[in-house]
Amino acid sequence: xxxxxxxxxxxxxxxxxxxxxxxxxxxxxxxxxxxxxxxxxxxxxxxxxxxxxxxxxxxxxxxxxxxxxxxxxxxxxxxxxxxxxxxxxxxxxxxxxxxxxxxxxxxxxxxxxxxxxxxxxxxxxxxxxxxxxxxxxxxxxxxxxxxxxxxxxxxxxxxxxxxxxxxxxxxxxxxxxxxxxxxxxxxxxxxxxxxxxxxxxxxxxxxxxxxxxxxxxxxxxxxxxxxxxxxxxxxxxxxxxxxxxxxxxxxxxxxxxxxxxxxxxxxxxxxxxxxxxxxxxxxxxxxxxxxxxxxxxxxxxxxxxxxxxxxxxxxxxxxxxxx
Amino acid sequence: xxxxxxxxxxxxxxxxxxxxxxxxxxxxxxxxxxxxxxxxxxxxxxxxxxxxxxxxxxxxxxxxxxxxxxxxxxxxxxxxxxxxxxxxxxxxxxxxxxxxxxxxxxxxxxxxxxxxxxxxxxxxxxxxxxxxxxxxxxxxxxxxxxxxxxxxxxxxxxxxxxxxxxxxxxxxxxxxxxxxxxxxxxxxxxxxxxxxxxxxxxxxxxxxxxxxxxxxxxxxxxxxxxxxxxxxxxxxxxxxxxxxxxxxxxxxxxxxxxxxxxxxxxxxxxxxxxxxxxxxxxxxxxxxxxxxxxxxxxxxxxxxxxxxxxxxxxxxxxxxxxx
Numbered sequence: 001x002x003x004x005x006x007x008x009x010x011x012x013x014x015x016x017x018x019x020x021x022x023x024x025x026x027x028x029x030x031x032x033x034x035x036x037x038x039x040x041x042x043x044x045x046x047x048x049x050x051x052x053x054x055x056x057x058x059x060x061x062x063x064x065x066x067x068x069x070x071x072x073x074x075x076x077x078x079x080x081x082x083x084x085x086x087x088x089x090x091x092x093x094x095x096x097x098x099x100x101x102x103x104x105x106x107x108x109x110x111x112x113x114x115x116x117x118x119x120x121x122x123x124x125x126x127x128x129x130x131x132x133x134x135x136x137x138x139x140x141x142x143x144x145x146x147x148x149x150x151x152x153x154x155x156x157x158x159x160x161x162x163x164x165x166x167x168x169x170x171x172x173x174x175x176x177x178x179x180x181x182x183x184x185x186x187x188x189x190x191x192x193x194x195x196x197x198x199x200x201x202x203x204x205x206x207x208x209x210x211x212x213x214x215x216x217x218x219x220x221x222x223x224x225x226x227x228x229x230x231x232x233x234x235x236x237x238x239x240x241x242x243x244x245x246x247x248x249x250x251x252x253x254x255x256x257x258x259x260x261x262x263x264x265x266x267x268x269x270x271x272x273x274x275x276x277x278x279x280x281x282x283x284x285x286x287x288x289x290x291x292x293x294x295x296x297x298x299x300x301x302x303x304x305x306x307x308x309x310x311x312x313x314x315x316x317x318x319x320x321x322x323x
Numbered sequence: 324x325x326x327x328x329x330x331x332x333x334x335x336x337x338x339x340x341x342x343x344x345x346x347x348x349x350x351x352x353x354x355x356x357x358x359x360x361x362x363x364x365x366x367x368x369x370x371x372x373x374x375x376x377x378x379x380x381x382x383x384x385x386x387x388x389x390x391x392x393x394x395x396x397x398x399x400x401x402x403x404x405x406x407x408x409x410x411x412x413x414x415x416x417x418x419x420x421x422x423x424x425x426x427x428x429x430x431x432x433x434x435x436x437x438x439x440x441x442x443x444x445x446x447x448x449x450x451x452x453x454x455x456x457x458x459x460x461x462x463x464x465x466x467x468x469x470x471x472x473x474x475x476x477x478x479x480x481x482x483x484x485x486x487x488x489x490x491x492x493x494x495x496x497x498x499x500x501x502x503x504x505x506x507x508x509x510x511x512x513x514x515x516x517x518x519x520x521x522x523x524x525x526x527x528x529x530x531x532x533x534x535x536x537x538x539x540x541x542x543x544x545x546x547x548x549x550x551x552x553x554x555x556x557x558x559x560x561x562x563x564x565x566x567x568x569x570x571x572x573x574x575x576x577x578x579x580x581x582x583x584x585x586x587x588x589x590x591x592x593x594x595x596x597x598x599x600x601x602x603x604x605x606x607x608x609x610x611x612x613x614x615x616x617x618x619x620x621x622x623x624x625x626x627x628x629x630x631x632x633x634x635x636x637x638x639x640x641x642x643x644x645x646x
Contacts, residue, residue, distance in 0.1 A: 028467040030474065083436060087429040106410040106473050109432065113406060114466035116439055121459035124447035136444035143437035144351040150429055151353065 005313035006045070008306045009052045012067065016048045019071035023118040034103050034111035035118075038078045041096040046207070047073040049314065050175060051182035054196040056307035060186025068122045069185060072135065073178045075119030080142055080170075082112035087146070088233055094323070095224025131181055138177035145169025154234040156244045156255035163236045164205070171211075172204030195301035199311065202295035206318050209288040212237040214323070216275055222323045228268040234258050238287070243280035250274030285319075292319055328636035329368075331629045332375045335390065339371045342394035346441040357426050357434035358441075361401045364419040369530070370396040372637065373498060374505035377519040379630035383509025391445045392508060395458065396501050398442030403465055403493075405435035410469070411556055417646070418547025454504055461500035468492025477557040479567045479578035486559045487528070494534075495527030518624035522634065525618035529641050532611040535560040537646070539598055545646045551591040557581055561610070566603035573597030608642075615642055 006013060024035035048070035055066040084090075085098040086105055092098055100108035123135040145166045152158040152166070179200030183193040214223060215230045216239055230237035244255040257263055257271045275281065295315050302308050329336060347358035371393035378389040407413075408421040409428055415421055423431035446458040468489045475481040475489070502523030506516040537546060538553045539562055553560035567578040580586055580594045598604065618638050625631050 026463070026467055028470045028474075031467060031470045080436075083432055087432060107470060109406055109410060110466050110469045110473075113403075113435075113439065113469075114463065116436065117459060117462040117466060120443040120447060121455070121463070124443060124455040124459065125452055129448055132444070132447040136440060136447065139440040140349070140437070140444070143433050143440060144349055144354060146433045146436075147351045147354045147430060150433075151351075 005310050005317055006049050008310045009049065009056065012052045012063065012070075013045060013048060015063075015067045016045070016052070016070045016074065019067055019122070020074055023071060023075060023122060024115070026114065030103075030107065031111060031114055034099055034107055035078075035115055037096070037102065038082050038099050038111065038115065039074070041081075041093045041099075043094055045074060046314075047077055047175060047178040050200055050203070050311075051178040053307045053311050053314070054179045054182030054188075054200070055186035057196070057302050057305055057311060058183050058186040058188030058192045060182070060188075065126060066182060066185045068125065069131065069135075069181055070178075072119045072121075072123035073174070073181075075115050075122065076135070076139060077174065079112045079115035079119060080146075082108050082115065084146075086112075087150075088229070088235075090225065090229065092225045128184070130184060134177050134181050134184070138174045141169040141173045149236060152236055154259050154261070156241075156258045158236055158241060160238075160241065160245075163238060163241060166236055167205060167208040168201075171208040172201050175204035175207070176201035191301055195298045198298035199295045199315075202291045202298065203315055203318060206288040206291035206295065206315075207321075209238050209284055209291070210318060210321055213239055213281055213284055213288070214321070216240065216272060217281060218322065224323065228272050231258065231268050231271050232263055234260075239280040239284040240275060242283050243275045243278045246278060246280065248274075248278040248280075250277060288319060328633050328640055329372050331633045332372065332379070335375045335386065335393075336368060336371060338386075338390045339368070339375070339393045339397065342390055342445070343397055346394060346398060346445060347438070349437065353426075353430070354434060354437055357422055357430060358401075358438055360419070360425065361405050361422050361434065361438065362397070364404075364416045364422075366417055368397060369637075370400055370498060370501040373523055373526070373634075374501040376630050376634050376637070377502045377505030377511075377523070378509035380519070380625050380628055380634060381506050381509040381511030381515045383505070383511075388449060389505060389508045391448065392454065392458075392504055393501075395442045395444075395446035396497070396504075398438050398445065399458070399462060400497065402435045402438035402442060403469075405431050405438065407469075409435075410473075411552070411558075413548065413552065415548050451507070453507060457500050457504050457507070461497045464492040464496045472559060475559055477582050477584070479564075479581045481559055481564060483561075483564065483568075486561060486564060489559055490528060490531040491524075494531040495524050498527035498530070499524035514624055518621045521621035522618045522638075525614045525621065526638055526641060529611040529614035529618065529638075530644075532561050532607055532614070533641060533644055536562055536604055536607055536611070537644070539563065539595060540604060541645065547646065551595050554581060554591050554594050555586055557583075562603040562607040563598060565606050566598045566601045569601060569603065571597075571601040571603075573600060611642060 020039055024032055026032045051070040051073055082099050085093055086100045090098050091101055124132055149166045152162060176197050180193055180197040183196040220227050244251055254271050254274050257267045292315050343362055347355055349355045374393040374396055405422050408416055409423045409431060413421050414424055447455055472489045475485060499520050503516055503520040506519040543550050567574055577594050577597050580590045615638050
């Protein structure tokens with residue numbers, strides 16, 4: 001029997017959804033509509049899930065705060081998705097039309113700001129300075145990595161540690177923050193907070209690397225967007241970078257297309273084929289697996305519980321994801 | 324002798340600048356550069372000034388928190404300016420090239436998010452929930468009014484109360500929040516907090532109406548931007564709306580140009596002339612004066628001090644402003 005990773009927190013996640021719905025209710029119906037569009041296109045609720053599971057796995061009792069914070073993480077995440085889509089020129093997000101395509105850049109930009117504010121509002125309504133600082137620090141890291149990502153666009157020779165900084169800031173550290181905040185609010189010990197933070201960080205890295213792999217090999221229907229978006233946008237992507245920087249027969253051509261300002265569909269398909277002819281995808285998958293293992297290893301410090309089992313199950317889904 | 328309104332808080336404002344400079348320091352130098360560009364183009368520091376003066380005028384003692392909050396208000400204000408410039412397609416801001424023109428839309432969008440985060444970080448680092456809520460509520464109101472402003476673009480028949488809602492959300496309420504937070508942190512009584520809030524709100528309204536007037540009659544050199552931007556962008560502007568909705572000889576033509584998708588320079592100059600041929604500017608100026616008087620009236624509840632004198636002086640500058 002397949003048990004979903006979030007089976008142990010289904011009721012909690014429902015409360016998080018209610019909190020999110022309440023938070024995006026605005027005196028301007030259009031703002032509610034755009035925010036709801038974005039929230040609904042959001043997907044996995046991984047950040048709230050990890051926050052809740054971390055909370056419970058250290059024996060957290062009073063759920064009210066962590067429900068609010070879990071909602072805050074999802075709202076902030078959604079805000080960055082709206083702004084990312086504007087910056088990436090993405091047409092769709094999980095098969096749904098991107099907010100800025102549907103509502104225009106101006107309205108989407110403001111809806112992103114609104115989601116940020118609502119997230120901070122929930123996150124800032126905590127008496128604990130530590131929590132505000134964790135949330136703010138992860139948001140700062142996100143902005144910094146977005147800038148870095150733009151800096152290295154079209155640079156085929158971007159070092160792998162720069163890549164790790166980028167995905168650390170944009171994906172791994174925000175997920176780490178969800179885990180840390182969950183453990184902190186749940187009353188976890190310093191060791192438990194560290195362990196769950198390490199779990200979140202490594203799962204975040206693994207998740208993003210799988211995201212990169214899916215962009216090059218996924219099923220476009222399941223994915224809800226065209227393949228090769230990172231090639232089109234010349235964005236740092238692990239297997240792509242390995243394939244460009246390795247000494248494969250196609251490396252130079254991949255780099256050439258990557259560095260171009262505009263690419264044709266043919267060039268993108270050609271690049272996808274060239275990458276798939278290397279072992280770059282396998283290398284990237286193996287790195288994702290190592291990171292997943294590091295995440296699981298971190299959980300050794302956590303006592304057994306159904307919530308810990310859920311975290312383990314979640315770690316399992318990361319490598320199996322198809323969208 | 325002319326005494327500047329901020330003479331009584333010059334040292335405090337210097338501390339606020341230091342706090343802002345510290346806050347925009349990032350691990351990504353480019354992010355620091357863009358944020359600094361925006362902060363330097365910012366101008367009057369009215370929000371920090373009103374927060375500080377409200378704090379002192381109720382006898383506030385420990386300055387540390389209000390310095391941080393004053394910086395937070397300016398950071399959040401700057402964030403909205405970057406995003407506004409993107410949305411308005413503005414070329415310059417106070418004679419300085421707009422951030423998105425200099426650094427590109429993507430980087431400017433992220434720098435705006437970064438400024439938001441840094442503002443919230445400072446504002447959220449307060450133990451008082453009330454303060455976080457005041458800051459968050461004013462940010463929510465800003466987003467709502469920006470959406471409303473876009474909704475009524477090119478609608479010459481926008482009711483004046485909708486106009487008041489727009490400028491309330493985007494200008495008056497954030498300034499009200501600065502005043503309220505200052506009075507609250509300064510330990511003011513409920514009456515004092517209300518009075519200073521009312522001062523800020525009314526000054527905010529008056530300030531924005533003068534802004535509208537300057538867009539139609541100012542000196543383009545002093546202003547640092549071309550005249551008639553609100554005509555070009557078809558944005559709600561009080562004298563423009565009075566001129567369109569009144570029964571002046573030029574009303575229909577003004578409305579016609581206002582409703583156009585694109586306008587020529589000739590049409591904008593023609594519209595400026597037509598507006599100036601009405602008494603709409605005088606009516607708007609008289610409304611600004613009434614609001615300024617309401618602001619001064621609110622100060623009656625505040626005991627005499629050099630800080631109260633500064634607030635009165637500030638109110639005086641609002642009607643005299645040339646940029």
